[in-house]
Amino acid sequence: METQNVNFYYGDNQVLKNITIKIPANRITAIIGPSGCGKSTFLRLFNRMNDILEGARLEGKVLIDGVDIYDDKAIDVAMLRRRVGMVFQRPNPFPMSIFDNVAYGPRIHGLHKKKNLKEIVENALRQAALWDEVKDKLYNSAMELSGGQQQRLCIARCLAVEPEVILMDEPASALDPISTLRIEELMQELKEKYTIVIVTHNMQEAARVSDYTGFIYRGELIEFAPTVDIFEHPQNKLTEEYITGRFG
Amino acid sequence: MEIRRSFETQLQSLKENLMEMGQFVRRMLQKAMQALVEQDIPLAQEVISDDDVADAMDINIETKCIRLIALQQPMAGDLRVIGTVIKVIADLERVGDYSVDIAKTAIRLAGEKYFKPLELISKMANIVDDMIGKALTAFLEKDLQLAQEVCNEDDEIDHIYKNLFDELLDYMRKDPNLIYQATYFLFVARYLERCADHIVNVAERVNYMVTGQLLQLAPSHRSTAEE
Ligand SMILES: Nc1ncnc2c1ncn2[C@@H]1O[C@H](COP(=O)(O)OP(=O)(O)OP(=O)(O)O)[C@@H](O)[C@H]1O
Ligand SMILES: [Mg+2]
Numbered sequence: 001m002e003t004q005n006v007n008f009y010y011g012d013n014q015v016l017k018n019i020t021i022k023i024p025a026n027r028i029t030a031i032i033g034p035s036g037c038g039k040s041t042f043l044r045l046f047n048r049m050n051d052i053l054e055g056a057r058l059e060g061k062v063l064i065d066g067v068d069i070y071d072d073k074a075i076d077v078a079m080l081r082r083r084v085g086m087v088f089q090r091p092n093p094f095p096m097s098i099f100d101n102v103a104y105g106p107r108i109h110g111l112h113k114k115k116n117l118k119e120i121v122e123n124a125l126r127q128a129a130l131w132d133e134v135k136d137k138l139y140n141s142a143m144e145l146s147g148g149q150q151q152r153l154c155i156a157r158c159l160a161v162e163p164e165v166i167l168m169d170e171p172a173s174a175l176d177p178i179s180t181l182r183i184e185e186l187m188q189e190l191k192e193k194y195t196i197v198i199v200t201h202n203m204q205e206a207a208r209v210s211d212y213t214g215f216i217y218r219g220e221l222i223e224f225a226p227t228v229d230i231f232e233h234p235q236n237k238l239t240e241e242y243i244t245g246r247f248g
Numbered sequence: 249m250e251i252r253r254s255f256e257t258q259l260q261s262l263k264e265n266l267m268e269m270g271q272f273v274r275r276m277l278q279k280a281m282q283a284l285v286e287q288d289i290p291l292a293q294e295v296i297s298d299d300d301v302a303d304a305m306d307i308n309i310e311t312k313c314i315r316l317i318a319l320q321q322p323m324a325g326d327l328r329v330i331g332t333v334i335k336v337i338a339d340l341e342r343v344g345d346y347s348v349d350i351a352k353t354a355i356r357l358a359g360e361k362y363f364k365p366l367e368l369i370s371k372m373a374n375i376v377d378d379m380i381g382k383a384l385t386a387f388l389e390k391d392l393q394l395a396q397e398v399c400n401e402d403d404e405i406d407h408i409y410k411n412l413f414d415e416l417l418d419y420m421r422k423d424p425n426l427i428y429q430a431t432y433f434l435f436v437a438r439y440l441e442r443c444a445d446h447i448v449n450v451a452e453r454v455n456y457m458v459t460g461q462l463l464q465l466a467p468s469h470r471s472t473a474e475e
Contacts, residue, residue: 204321231323233460243323245252 006060015041017219028196030210038219039199043167047084082109085158089170091150093142098134101142105161128156129186148179168198184209203243207231215239255320266333269305270384273340276347281373284354295351302344306337332457339446346439353432363426368412372440375401383450390458398451399466405444412437
């Protein structure tokens with residue numbers, strides 16, 4: 001998955017500047033940077049979630065498996081969003097049962113015709129490390145779950161459609177430390193099968209979970225390197241100032 | 249502009265503590281050598297009791313480092329400073345220990361007239377003293393040039409040590425009555441040579457702190473004299 005010379009505008013406001021990056025497959029890539037620098041916008045490039053916004057404009061290329069995902073002749077957006085799942089900052093379960101939340105995607109994508117739906121749901125919940133907590137109340141409303149459970153449910157919902165990529169926009173920001181660590185642990189398991197990109201404001205979290213880290217500042221990708229390098233000896237002075245908390 | 253003022257202050261005080269400890273063990277070594285040369289037992293005893301102070305400094309600084317890591321989650325350059333401090337205090341602490349060894353030797357030999365003046369040993373001690381000073385300044389000023397100089401001086405130490413070794417062995421062969429003293433002189437030379445190696449470690453850590461690279465600045469710094 002990569003971007004080539006991407007510029008992105010909301011109207012006249014350019015929020016991403018000439019971003020070229022290759023996101024390594026089956027690895028966790030963390031994107032860090034100050035509020036408003038363009039992290040979420042960057043993340044949404046990969047599932048074309050920016051498209052829905054009025055006045056948004058993209059220059060450059062975004063490729064997945066070498067295919068330009070903004071080429072409407074080559075790509076079906078609904079299909080793309082199945083391949084590229086997204087987990088948001090605030091858990092956003094649908095107001096329906098736990099089971100139906102997870103079964104939602106497979107149903108609309110017709111996946112359940114191939115496999116038993118119950119099996120799909122159970123697998124997804126197991127992968128999201130939520131199964132044991134909900135297996136006896138699958139038909140209760142998802143809204144009854146705690147925040148951390150809801151977030152894992154959203155991850156399960158995302159996994160149920162068998163994506164290739166998971167985008168996470170501050171997935172742990174509303175969670176307590178234990179739930180956060182659970183989700184981080186989960187990510188380590190998931191990366192065997194998925195490519196994960198996570199946006200986080202928490203530097204320690206980026207350091208803990210990711211294999212690669214990119215630092216975005218004012219729409220520019222300032223530095224992108226293995227996480228150990230970024231947190232032990234970043235090459236760029238701006239990166240150093242940001243991660244050591246000395247940003248003016 | 250300064251966001252992490254309190255952290256910054258603590259980091260600064262950590263550096264100052266390290267400099268204090270460095271100057272303290274440097275002074276221990278100076279006193280130990282003076283005690284040896286001037287056969288001054290009270291001064292030697294002072295060095296021996298100084299060791300408790302050096303050990304306390306070591307523990308105090310290490311505790312501060314661990315706390316900063318736990319509470320402030322330092323990153324990048326800050327992390328490297330703290331990692332460096334933790335390593336460097338261990339090396340300094342060893343210099344303190346060797347100073348005690350020299351002081352004890354001074355006490356042992358205090359009643360005897362030396363069969364020869366301690367010229368080469370004093371020369372070694374002066375170089376080690378210079379190395380400590382330079383290594384500490386290199387740490388404080390992040391001066392890579394100075395760190396490299398420390399490592400170069402170690403070659404000189406190794407060279408003198410080897411000469412001294414041959415010379416003392418010669419004396420022992422010619423006159424077995426000198427074996428007792430000469431053996432102790434040889435020990436002292438060995439202690440000084442080890443001190444120099446620890447100071448080379450300090451210089452290498454300074455290099456890491458500044459560049460992020462862990463290098464052996466003086467690959468030859470391990471003594472080969474006795475081989
Ligand atoms: N829908 C939108 N319409 C217009 N401007 C937007 C829109 N969404 C974001 N922006 C602007 O684009 C810039 C980047 O926003 P983005 O949400 O990508 O930042 P971010 O790095 O994710 O910030 P945060 O850490 O606060 O979530 C900001 O200046 C923001 O005001
Ligand atoms: Mg955002």
